[in-house]
Amino acid sequence: MQTHKAKRVEITIEAIMQSRLTDALTKAGVTGYTILPVFGGSGRSGQWSRSGQVSRASGMVCVVCMIRPDRLDGLLDAAFEVVERHIGVVSVVDCEVLRAERF
Amino acid sequence: MQTHKAKRVEITIEAIMQSRLTDALTKAGVTGYTILPVFGGSGRSGQWSRSGQVSRASGMVCVVCMIRPDRLDGLLDAAFEVVERHIGVVSVVDCEVLRAERF
Amino acid sequence: MQTHKAKRVEITIEAIMQSRLTDALTKAGVTGYTILPVFGGSGRSGQWSRSGQVSRASGMVCVVCMIRPDRLDGLLDAAFEVVERHIGVVSVVDCEVLRAERF
Amino acid sequence: MDQILSLAATNLLSPIILCFALGVLAALARSDLSFPEAVAKGMSIYLLFAIGFKGGVSVADHGIDARLALSLLAGIVLSFLLPLIAFALLRGMTGLSRLDAAAVAAHYGSISIVTFVAATSVLESSGIASEGYMVAVAAAMEAPAILSALWLISRGQGDGRRMDPELMREIMLNGSIVLLVGSFVIGGITGADGLARIESFIVSPFQGVLCLFLLDMGLVAGRGLREGGAVLRPGPLVFGVIMPVVGSAFGLAAGLLLGLSTGGVALMMVLSASASYIAVPAAMRVALPEANPSIYLTLSLGVTFPFNLTLGIPLYVAVASFATGG
Amino acid sequence: MDQILSLAATNLLSPIILCFALGVLAALARSDLSFPEAVAKGMSIYLLFAIGFKGGVSVADHGIDARLALSLLAGIVLSFLLPLIAFALLRGMTGLSRLDAAAVAAHYGSISIVTFVAATSVLESSGIASEGYMVAVAAAMEAPAILSALWLISRGQGDGRRMDPELMREIMLNGSIVLLVGSFVIGGITGADGLARIESFIVSPFQGVLCLFLLDMGLVAGRGLREGGAVLRPGPLVFGVIMPVVGSAFGLAAGLLLGLSTGGVALMMVLSASASYIAVPAAMRVALPEANPSIYLTLSLGVTFPFNLTLGIPLYVAVASFATGG
Amino acid sequence: MDQILSLAATNLLSPIILCFALGVLAALARSDLSFPEAVAKGMSIYLLFAIGFKGGVSVADHGIDARLALSLLAGIVLSFLLPLIAFALLRGMTGLSRLDAAAVAAHYGSISIVTFVAATSVLESSGIASEGYMVAVAAAMEAPAILSALWLISRGQGDGRRMDPELMREIMLNGSIVLLVGSFVIGGITGADGLARIESFIVSPFQGVLCLFLLDMGLVAGRGLREGGAVLRPGPLVFGVIMPVVGSAFGLAAGLLLGLSTGGVALMMVLSASASYIAVPAAMRVALPEANPSIYLTLSLGVTFPFNLTLGIPLYVAVASFATGG
Ligand SMILES: Nc1ncnc2c1ncn2[C@@H]1O[C@H](COP(=O)(O)O)[C@@H](O)[C@H]1O
Ligand SMILES: Nc1ncnc2c1ncn2[C@@H]1O[C@H](COP(=O)(O)O)[C@@H](O)[C@H]1O
Ligand SMILES: Nc1ncnc2c1ncn2[C@@H]1O[C@H](COP(=O)(O)O)[C@@H](O)[C@H]1O
Numbered sequence A, B, C: 001m002q003t004h005k006a007k008r009v010e011i012t013i014e015a016i017m018q019s020r021l022t023d024a025l026t027k028a029g030v031t032g033y034t035i036l037p038v039f040g041g042s043g044r045s046g047q048w049s050r051s052g053q054v055s056r057a058s059g060m061v062c063v064v065c066m067i068r069p070d071r072l073d074g075l076l077d078a079a080f081e082v083v084e085r086h087i088g089v090v091s092v093v094d095c096e097v098l099r100a101e102r103f
Numbered sequence D, E, F: 001m002d003q004i005l006s007l008a009a010t011n012l013l014s015p016i017i018l019c020f021a022l023g024v025l026a027a028l029a030r031s032d033l034s035f036p037e038a039v040a041k042g043m044s045i046y047l048l049f050a051i052g053f054k055g056g057v058s059v060a061d062h063g064i065d066a067r068l069a070l071s072l073l074a075g076i077v078l079s080f081l082l083p084l085i086a087f088a089l090l091r092g093m094t095g096l097s098r099l100d101a102a103a104v105a106a107h108y109g110s111i112s113i114v115t116f117v118a119a120t121s122v123l124e125s126s127g128i129a130s131e132g133y134m135v136a137v138a139a140a141m142e143a144p145a146i147l148s149a150l151w152l153i154s155r156g157q158g159d160g161r162r163m164d165p166e167l168m169r170e171i172m173l174n175g176s177i178v179l180l181v182g183s184f185v186i187g188g189i190t191g192a193d194g195l196a197r198i199e200s201f202i203v204s205p206f207q208g209v210l211c212l213f214l215l216d217m218g219l220v221a222g223r224g225l226r227e228g229g230a231v232l233r234p235g236p237l238v239f240g241v242i243m244p245v246v247g248s249a250f251g252l253a254a255g256l257l258l259g260l261s262t263g264g265v266a267l268m269m270v271l272s273a274s275a276s277y278i279a280v281p282a283a284m285r286v287a288l289p290e291a292n293p294s295i296y297l298t299l300s301l302g303v304t305f306p307f308n309l310t311l312g313i314p315l316y317v318a319v320a321s322f323a324t325g326g
C-alpha cells in the first residue's frame, strides 16, 4: 500500500481554548484535525479530572492534526501563538499516511 | 527495559463503519486494537461535533492498533478496503512496545 | 519554531489500575501525563465496550506521557511494575515537543 | 382556516416549540450552550420507551383492532412509495445529482419520531383520540424507504451497488426500532397494570423531557444551519417545505381508506410528512457515502422538521378533522 | 407451590422483567441499541440513592430496631462464609482452577443491589413489609466476601499475595457502598420530613427508572453471553443456578434466627442468593488479575442474575412466607 | 438570633445540605464515588431550565413589576461594584498578587446559581414569597464582574491587555445565561398554562435533583480541597467567609432601596454574597491564564459556597425578614 510522509501534531490544550486554536489552525492552512476528549491529567499546575464537572474552566482536549511536512512550521507558529500563555503540550511525530491527496 | 519494534496504526473513521473496520482487521490477523472516542473534528467534508447528537450518522472513532512491522501491509490493505469510499484518515508511526509476545 | 527531542509513551491499561499507574509514574519522576478515555477494544482477553456499563471492572484508559529521552527507562520500569500482571499495552514513539522546559 | 390559524398560534406558543426556537437561536448566535451526547441519547431512549409503552398499553386496552395489520401494511407501502415521489420532485425542481436526490428521498419516506411525539401531544391537548398502534406504524415506516432509495440508485447506475446483508440487519435492528417495538410489546403485555406501576415515570414528566429534547434538537439544527445552510439552494429549500405537504396528502388518503379515527388520520399524515434524521442518515453514510450529508441533514432537520413542528402539525390536524368530520 | 407459580408468573410478566428480557434479546440479535455509559451510571446513582434514602427513612420511622446490629453482623458473617461454600461447590462440581474458583466465589458472598431492589418491589406489590435497615445489611455484605476469596487464594498458594491496604480502602469506600450508606444515614436523619421533600423524585419514578436500568443490564448481560457464553461449561452453568438456592438457605436460617419479618427474611435470602457484578469484579481485576473475568462476569450477570430475577425472587418470597407463617 | 439559629439548624439538617456534606466527606476520604461529567451537566441544565421557567411563569402571573428594570439595573451595578470591594479587601488582608486578587474578585461580583436555588428552596419551605424576576437579576449579574476584574488588571499593568470581542461574546452568550434567560422568557410567554404542562417535570422532582446535584458539587469541592487546599493561606480563607457577608450587606441595601419583598431582599443578598464557580473561572482561564485557578476555585467552591449554603442563607433570610419587618 502506497503511503506518504507526513507529520502528526498533537496539541493538548484547555477546552476553553479549543475554538481559538482550531480557528488559528484553519487560518494557517490546516485542512483537517480531529479532537479527542481528555478525561484527566496532571502537570505543573496540578492534577485534574472531568468527572462530575460542570464548568468548562478545568479540562483539556487533544487536537490531532496530520499535515504535509512542509506545512509543519506554519502550523506550529499558529499553535504556539495560542498556547503561549496557556498550559498545554504540543508534540510532533513523523508518520506515514494513506491517501496523501487529502492533506 | 527490553522493547521491540512495532507499528502504531491510527485509523480515524466514521462511527458507523467501526464494526466493519474491526471485522476486517480481525480477518487480516490483527490481534488487538483500542477504540478511542472522538469528540469532533474538521476536514474537507466540514466541521462536526458529537455534542447533543443522537444519530450515529455524524461522528467518528479512532481505532489504534499496535502491530508487528511485518503485518503492516496486510493491515493497511484491509483497512483501505473499508475506508476507501469513506471519509477518514489512516496514519502509521514507528514505535517500540513492551511485551512483544503480545502482538 | 524551536522543538526538542522527547519520547511519547502511551500506556493502555485497565481503568481500575489508573491511579496505581499514575502514582508509580509520579514516583518515577514523571512531571505530567494526560488520560484519554477509551471506548472499547479487543485483545487476547476478548472484546469489550464501555457502553451501558456501570462497573469499573471492564474498561481501560490510555495514559499519554511526554518525557525527556533520558527519563524513559525510569518510566518504563515504573510502568512495567504496574502493568506486569495485568492486561494492557505500552508503546513508545520518538517525538519533538515545544517548550522543552516543561518536561 | 380559522381553526388552523388558532391551532397554529397555540402550537407556536407552546413550551416545546419555544424550546426548539431557543435552541436554534442559541446555536445561530454561537452560544456555547450544548447538551452532552450522553444526555441527548438518554432523553431519546426515554421518549422512545415512553411512547412505545403507552402505545402498547392503549392497544391492550382497546383490543387489537382489525385495522392494525392493514395500517402497518399501509405504512410500509407509504414508506416504499414516498421516496419515489420525493425523488421525482427533487429531480424536477432541484439540481441535485441522482445520488444526492436518492439519499434525500430516503429520508422523506422514513419518519421522524419526535415529530410524531409532538403531534400526539397536540392531539392530546386538543382532546382528539387516536389509535395506540400508530406507534407501531411509525416503527414499520422507518426502514422500507431506505430500500427504495438504494433501488433508485442501483437502477440508475446499474453498478450492482447492493444492499449488503449486514446493513440490512443493522437497519432492521437499529436501536430506535427495537426500543419502540420492544416497549410497545411490553406495554401490550403488561397493559393498564404495567402502566400504573410506571406512570409517574413515563407519563407525568413526558412533556418536560420533550421540551429539553427539543431544545437540544434546536441546538443541533441551528448548528447544522450555520455550517450547512450555505449548501442549500432555493430548489431544495422549497422541496423541504413542499414535500411534507405532498407526503401528508398520501397519508391522508391512506388514513381515510383505512377508516382511522381523526387522530389516527392526523398521525398517518404526520408520519408521511416527516423526514428521518436518525436512522436514515446513518444508513446513507454506510450505503451511499458519496452523497453529501450536509444536504440531507440540513433539509431534514433544519427545514422540514421545524416546518412540521410549527405549521405542519396544526395543518394536518385541521385537515384530518375536516376530512373525518371529527 | 401454587403461590410460587402464580407469584413467578406475575413476576415474569412485570415490566421490569420484560425490559430485562428485551435487553437480552436485543443484544443477542446484535441490535445497536445501547445506553451511554454516563446514563447507565446516572441511573445506578439514582437507584442507590433512592433505595438507601428510603431505607433510612423507614428506620427513622420505626425506631432503631434492636435487631439492626445483629442483622448487620449476620450479613457480614454470611458474606465471609458464603464464598467458602461456593468455593467448595465449585471445586467439587466444576473443573475451574483454584484461582478462578476463588474469584467466582467472592461474587457469591457479596450481593447484587439490583436484585435486592427488584425483590423489594415484588414485596411491595405483594403488600409484604420488611425492615428498612435491610439496605444497610446489603451494604455491609458487599465487601467481606472479597477478603474470604483472597484468603482462600493465599492459603492455597502460600505466596503471600496480600491484600494491599490501598485495595482495602478502595473496597470499603467504593462508590456504591458510600452512596448506599450515605443516603441511608441522610434518610435516617431527615426522616419523613426529608422524604416528603424529595418523594416525587425518589419514590414515584423509581419503578420506571428501574425498568430502563434493567433494559440496560439486559443489553450488557446479553452482550456478555454472546461473547463470553462459550467459556461456560455445564459445570459452572449448573453452579450459577444452584448456588443462589444454597445461599438463600443460609439467608433463610439467618433471617429466622434473627426473628426478622417475612419481608426481612425474604430479603436476607435474596442478598445471600445474589451475586455481585459491580464491586467484586473490579476488586478481582486488581487483586487476582490472572483469574478469567469472562467466567465470573458471565456467571454472575448472565446466569445467576436472570435466575434470581425471574424464578429466584418468587421462590424466596414464597419460602419466607411459608417459614414465617406470614 | 434565635430565629437565625433555628433556621440554620433546620437548614443544616435538610437533605440538600446533608448530600453536599456526604459528597465532601466521600471526596476527602478518597472514595471513588463520582458522577459522570455528562450527568452533572444534565442536572445543571435541568436546574437552570426549571428555575428560569418558574421565574418567568411567576412574572407572567404577577404582571411585570415596575421594579423589574430597576432590579436588573441594581444587579448589574452590584456585579460591577463588588469586584472592586473584593479586590480592595484581598489586597488589604491577603498577600495575593494583583493578578490573583483580580481573578478572585471577579468571582465574588458574579453569582452562584445553585446558591440562589438553595436559597429559594429555603424561602419556599419557610413560606416567604419573592419576586419571580429575581432569576433574571441573577442572569444579569453573571457577566459584569468579569469586566470589572479585567479593568482592574489593565489599569494596574497598563499593558492594554484587552478584552477581545470574541471573549465578550462568549461571556454574554455562555450556556447558563442563555438557558436561564431563555427559559425565563419561555416561562413568561407560556405562563401558568405552560407550567401546568410541564409541572410534574420541573416542579415535583426539583428538590430531589438538587440533592444529587449538591452531592456531586460536594464531591467536586472535596476533591478541590484535597488538591488545592494547601494553596490557601489564612488570609484568603478568612476573605472567603467575610466577603459574602460584606457582599450581602450591599445586596441588603439595594433590596431595601428597591423596595423588594422580604424574599426578594433575601435573594438580592444571596446573589451579592455568592461567588461564581462556572462562568467566571472559564473566563479567567481565557483572559488571565497566569492567575492561579487553585486559588479562585478553592475559595469559591470550597469555602464560600459551603459557607453560604450552611450559615449564610439562614443569616441572610433572617436579616431580610428583620429589615423588611416581614
Ligand atoms: N509531560 C506531559 N505529558 C503528557 N501530558 C502532559 C504533560 N505535561 C502536561 N500535560 C498535560 O497538560 C496539562 C497541563 O500541564 P501543565 O501546564 O504542566 O500544568 C496536564 O494536566 C496534562 O493533561
Ligand atoms: N489532516 C487531518 N488530521 C487529523 N484528522 C483529520 C484530518 N483530515 C480529516 N481528519 C478527520 O477526518 C474527518 C473527515 O475528514 P474529511 O474526509 O477530510 O472530511 C474530519 O472531520 C476529521 O475528524
Ligand atoms: N495490538 C494492540 N493494539 C492496540 N491495543 C491493544 C492491542 N492489544 C491489546 N490492546 C488493548 O489492550 C486491551 C487488552 O488486551 P489483551 O491484554 O490482549 O487482552 C485490549 O482490549 C485493547 O484495548
Ligand code: NA
Pocket: D082, D107, D108, D109, D110, D111, D112, D247, D271, D272, D273, D274, D275, D276
Ligand atoms: Na415520511
Ligand code: NA
Pocket: E082, E107, E108, E109, E110, E111, E112, E247, E271, E272, E273, E274, E275, E276
Ligand atoms: Na450473595
Ligand code: NA
Pocket: F082, F107, F108, F109, F110, F111, F112, F247, F271, F272, F273, F274, F275, F276
Ligand atoms: Na456575588
